[in-house]
Amino acid sequence: MSDAFTIADADHAMRNWSGPDPGRIEIGSEAHKRLFCRMLLETHNPYKPAVIDWPQLSPEALHRVTSLPIWDIAVQTEGRASIRVQTFAETVRDPLLREALDMDGGEEARHKVVLSKLVEAYGIKLAPEPEYLRPKDPEWAWMVTGYSECIDSFFAFGLFEVAKRSGYFPPELVETFEPVMQEEGRHILFFVNWAAWYRKNLPWWRRPAFFFKTLAVWAFLIWERIGIARGIDAGGEAQDANFTLTGSGAVGIELKPRELMELCLAENDRRMAGYDPRLLRPMTVPRLARLARKLLPKG
Numbered sequence: 001m002s003d004a005f006t007i008a009d010a011d012h013a014m015r016n017w018s019g020p021d022p023g024r025i026e027i028g029s030e031a032h033k034r035l036f037c038r039m040l041l042e043t044h045n046p047y048k049p050a051v052i053d054w055p056q057l058s059p060e061a062l063h064r065v066t067s068l069p070i071w072d073i074a075v076q077t078e079g080r081a082s083i084r085v086q087t088f089a090e091t092v093r094d095p096l097l098r099e100a101l102d103m104d105g106g107e108e109a110r111h112k113v114v115l116s117k118l119v120e121a122y123g124i125k126l127a128p129e130p131e132y133l134r135p136k137d138p139e140w141a142w143m144v145t146g147y148s149e150c151i152d153s154f155f156a157f158g159l160f161e162v163a164k165r166s167g168y169f170p171p172e173l174v175e176t177f178e179p180v181m182q183e184e185g186r187h188i189l190f191f192v193n194w195a196a197w198y199r200k201n202l203p204w205w206r207r208p209a210f211f212f213k214t215l216a217v218w219a220f221l222i223w224e225r226i227g228i229a230r231g232i233d234a235g236g237e238a239q240d241a242n243f244t245l246t247g248s249g250a251v252g253i254e255l256k257p258r259e260l261m262e263l264c265l266a267e268n269d270r271r272m273a274g275y276d277p278r279l280l281r282p283m284t285v286p287r288l289a290r291l292a293r294k295l296l297p298k299g
């Protein structure tokens with residue numbers, strides 16, 4: 001995209017969206033499904049990773065960016081997310097939901113391309129990538145990806161703002177990466193609405209199993225994060241899936257945990273503010289963050 005007006009338009013359109021028909025919408029209804037699917041489809045930003053003009057960085061900025069311990073895990077997370085979302089999409093028969101899921105998976109694949117281009121542009125060395133296997137249980141893999149994004153995006157929103165304010169990321173790089181952050185916001189908004197809609201449409205006798213599946217996903221994600229954190233302590237070196245939870249020092253500002261929570265909450269609200277208020281918002285992680293904010297010392 002070379003036309004500045006078009007870029008500004010696409011950027012505004014991806015952050016602001018309301019459904020066409022006013023009025024109350026019942027969670028789990030056809031209208032609800034149309035609302036969250038259309039939100040995703042109509043806020044798609046058509047940028048092309050191949051034409052991103054990666055800004056020239058000063059030697060210090062380049063060193064800061066290349067030494068962040070996140071690039072391997074970021075590329076691999078996007079690779080896994082895209083195959084997981086795509087595999088789940090293939091199981092879905094509803095045409096509109098399928099279209100939205102295909103787009104979601106396509107955007108994950110595009111994130112991976114953006115990261116690969118960044119890595120190439122700044123000469124970051126990556127570890128060899130694993131094979132991205134199709135999951136055996138597509139629904140489980142989709143739910144793991146969805147809830148994992150709910151955790152990671154919440155903290156990434158705050159850290160991205162920290163890196164922006166501290167100048168750790170130069171403004172041009174912040175601008176280049178901004179659409180990717182907002183896209184993750186759209187994904188978690190879509191995901192939590194899908195989860196609520198799906199649960200409502202299950203026959204009553206399948207709901208307990210779905211409830212326990214959801215609990216198992218959360219338990220798995222917590223276990224995964226604790227496991228990775230331990231691995232880092234033992235190994236000393238950081239390829240850190242917990243980076244979003246622990247990384248504020250690494251991006252240029254020493255923030256108290258309470259201040260980081262506040263920033264994450266504010267950024268989360270800001271990124272979700274432009275979408276139809278009838279859509280459910282991701283609640284679990286913000287609720288836990290609010291609780292942590294209450295419990296953490298003020299000073």
Ligand SMILES: [Fe+2]
Nearest residue numbers: 078081108111
């Ligand atoms: Fe992504």
Ligand SMILES: [Fe+2]
Nearest residue numbers: 108149184187
């Ligand atoms: Fe995503």
